[in-house]
Amino acid sequence: MNRELAPLLEVRGLTRRFGERNVFDKVSFALSRGEIVSLVGPSGCGKSTLLRAVAGLDRTATGTVLIDGVPLLAPSPRVGMIFQEPRLLPWLSVADNIAFAAGPHAGDDPRVDALLAEVGLAGVRDALPKQLSGGMAQRVALARGLFNEPELLLLDEPFSAVDAITRARLQQLLLALKHARGTTVLLVTHDLDEALSLSDRVLLLSPAGVGSPSRIARELPIALQRPRNPRDASLDALREVLLEM
Ligand SMILES: Nc1ncnc2c1ncn2[C@@H]1O[C@H](COP(=O)(O)OP(=O)(O)OP(=O)(O)O)[C@@H](O)[C@H]1O
């Protein structure tokens, strides 16, 4: 098969049980190379659990996750993960945090300064995490997530803990990083406007109830160029569809 056309990520029949309860059941979807796809759904429907399973962090999930057709059985440098909180190690400098995948004191790695410049943080390489604002810390987390040059970046509500202006700046940064690197992005968000302004497609998960695991209830393609005007009439229509669901 033509590598450019084959999906970068393919999720087949992914299922996760907690005790007697299936949180989600036989979830399947695929991401093409370079796509930005958002995963939205009500609180508790299993978005974070699903993302961890896609990252290879959850050995008890069943089903198949393929990266470029190869099963992902454990965390891989091809897949980067970014969480809601920056999760920086407080005793390590910014540079050491970014390069942590190469070792606990690998901050001299030549990739670090380039990444710091890319995320707009040149000059803070020796700072400790406690000296950073929330937005700066999340930029460091982005740089750390990109250190291994992952082909797929998974983000779990990455901008929900910062103020609105910082969030808008971080969203623009994510788009710029994605365009510069061609990274494929799967973004969990509860912010419909974030999903509508950033994604090529939105996957909507249904609520998980007792005896009714969540599933992908709807898939909405968004064929609008970026940057998008949040007041675009076609985005209003899509927002209505998502809110109704
Ligand atoms: N380790 C666990 N043991 C038992 N149940 C769990 C565990 N982790 C998550 N759950 C349950 O699985 C369901 C899905 O949780 P998850 O955190 O994935 O939801 P979410 O969609 O990310 O929610 P939110 O939008 O609030 O972040 C919830 O009902 C949660 O209580």
Ligand SMILES: [Mg+2]
């Ligand atoms: Mg969550």
